[in-house]
Amino acid sequence: MTARPDKTDGFSRREREIMDALYKLGKATAQQIADALPDPPSNTAVRTLLTILEKKGHVRHSLDGVRYVYEPKVAREKMAQKAVKSVLATFFDNSVEGVVAALLNQDDLKLSQGELDRLAVLIEKAKEEGR
Structure with missing residues (x-):
């Protein structure tokens, strides 16, 4: 096979x-x-x-x-971006909100306060940049 x-x-x-x-x-x-x-x-x-x-x-x-x-041949970060785009399109109809919700709704996911704060900063930056 x-x-x-x-x-x-x-x-x-x-x-x-x-x-x-x-x-x-x-x-x-x-x-x-x-x-x-x-x-x-x-x-x-x-x-x-x-x-x-x-x-x-x-x-x-x-x-x-x-x-x-x-x-x-391609840096890991660049391949990661490509993989995320593919998953986003394939499973979430290009909905970033859907991906984030799926990640946050995992029962075994434990985010520290520091991680939540850093995510909040990234979201605020995206708002400021109009993304």
Whole structure:
């Protein structure tokens, strides 16, 4: 059975796991990435997926002696923004209020007073900027 891409970001489950590992590690060899994966596939499968991710433009590599060292091609923050936009459009009909309400209505979410204060500042800034 082949892995189907997640409709929110276009990555298969394994591709997403590899990207998550790369973002955590910064730069890594295929073996280091495999070591960071839950229930890792074979090293050959990891290298194949890295090649696919490189062809898709998500990963680049450099040589360290005879080893390939991989890193994400796009900064984590930029990918996070892209993912949020996709989730916003896919699940919330582009409603920021809907996303925030969904987050705040989670039973297991515990925000500190400092986090609430920082969110209030961000909301006030958005009002001032007319967003």
